[in-house]
Amino acid sequence: SQKIEQNSEALNIQEGKTATLTCNYTNYSPAYLQWYRQDPGRGPVFLLLIRENEKEKRKERLKVTFDTTLKQSLFHITASQPADSATYLCALGGYNKLIFGAGTRLAVHP
């Protein structure tokens, strides 16, 4: 069955540094991949979508890469701020379905 792995341990970084989160998947060939941000007690909020034929996508301080050979996506936040502290979810897309990872918690310290 399809499996998505995100670092279960929290990622702690210093303000101003670049945060890099990893999403690995197996037994799946997604047409696209999405990243969401989730704050405690709230619903996920969409950040970026990258398609299988795209290598990289950027939006302001965010960058996503998608390597279909390695079956991996990397999510980068440059010049991180304490307000970026949240849980980040990756989701693989296909017909009628989004499959979510369990998420990685990011803590940015002043």
Next chain:
Amino acid sequence: EAQVTQNPRYLITVTGKKLTVTCSQNMNHEYMSWYRQDPGLGLRQIYYSMNVEVTDKGDVPEGYKVSRKEKRNFPLILESPSPNQTSLYFCASSPRGQNTEAFFGQGTRLTVV
């Protein structure tokens, strides 16, 4: 304001007492779905709907029912709730199936005792 609205936000109920969680979106989206979120397991899809009167099972449909009589509403029904349905539930909508961003509601925290 474009949004997905779920009600109630919090609910404590007893085993076997039927309940409905409502979901409404004001963006005229065709696609709607329900997820449950449990620690360490991520979001798992319960049911989805491609359009009015078109629904289908997701990955964990057992114990749940849905209906889609109007485009904007997609209620989740638990006919006989059990403690293993204690979870955080999210409704989501998107404009054209899953190849676009999903908009999520604020969530419903359900406890079944």
